[in-house]
Amino acid sequence: MKHLLKLQDLSAKEITDILNLADQLKFERKHGIDHPRLKGKTLGMIFTKASTRTRVSFEVGMYQLGGNALFLSGSEMQIGRGEPAEDTARVLSKYLDGIMIRTFDQAEVEKLAAFGTIPVINGLTDYCHPCQVLADLMTIREFLGSFRDKKVCFVGDGNNMANSLIVGCIKMGMDIAIACPKGYEPDAELVKWGYEQGKLTMTEDLKAAAENADVMYTDVWASMGQEGEAQIRRAKFEKFTIDRDLMSVAKKNAIVLHCLPAHRGEEISAEVLEAHAKEIFEQAENRLHAQKAVMVRLME
Ligand code: CP
Ligand code: NVA
Secondary structure, eight states: OOOBSOGGGSOHHHHHHHHHHHHHHHHHHHTTOOOOTTTTOEEEEEESSOOSHHHHHHHHHHHHTTOEEEEEEGGGSGGGGTOOHHHHHHHHHHHOSEEEEEOSOHHHHHHHHHHOSSOEEEOOOSSOOHHHHHHHHHHHHHHHSOOTTOEEEEESOOSHHHHHHHHHHHHTTOEEEEEOOTTOOOOHHHHHHHHHTTOEEEESOHHHHHTTOSEEEEOOSSOTTOGGGHHHHHHHTTTOOBOHHHHTTSOTTOEEEEOSOOOBTTTBOHHHHHHTHHHHHHHHHHHHHHHHHHHHHHHO
8 A cells, every 4th residue: 555545455454454553553652652663754734625533633643653744734735835746746746755635526536646656545525535544443443333234324325434534444345235315326336336336226215325324424515725615515415314203213223423523403303413422532542543544554
């Protein structure tokens, strides 16, 4: 593994290795064992979209690994004024040991990787969010023990989260059911792939998707960059909420996950979010451990 651009590029074995290392790093951290495995290394973090979890967990993670992280605001860099990703990649490769980038276009991330000589980590694009799903998989295994015979139900927009969940869940052997409104389906190629694997179902019927689910997952109706569509989306997604009624058809001990930030009363009720805060905030914590594992594998 040279980069983390999208989960399709990783084998099930590579994902398992990252999750195992993440568990180990989490254990070491909890037991006060230092692990300065990236001493003297620097990660550049380019953000052209907002972030709380990704920014803080990468920066703290790098610090805990003995290295440094630089926050680079996309709008204040020359890339924000049109300097090509091809040149940015070659320049940053001279100073840094790795790049994390959060941006709109997946092609920009792929270009940085193609033209640079250092590992590139995708910290979210419109297309996918691989770091989040690695933390999600870590959390599922932590709470449910294994992936065997597990069903994940995703409710809402067929967005970057849905795309990465399809790949991550199926690669780890789980079934995934997606409930989304017509016209808001995940990426067509990924849907085709999911059907070919015999592990994906898609429906507009929320209860059919949630039936017997071990994991209930949702994300915002309007993602970053879609603020202008928020009102239309609110009408289209009105029913697409994880609430107590929907939880009644999932498994009794089902966990609830949300990548956050959450909009209570939209994609998730305040009641369900608070009832499942234990999982949801452990999931947020696991961003730190999973990304540290990714950085160790890519940069050590
Ligand atoms: N889940 C997630 O990526 O959060 P941030 O947008 O706060 O980084
Ligand atoms: N789908 C959301 C995820 C945020 C972590 C967005 O792209 O804004």
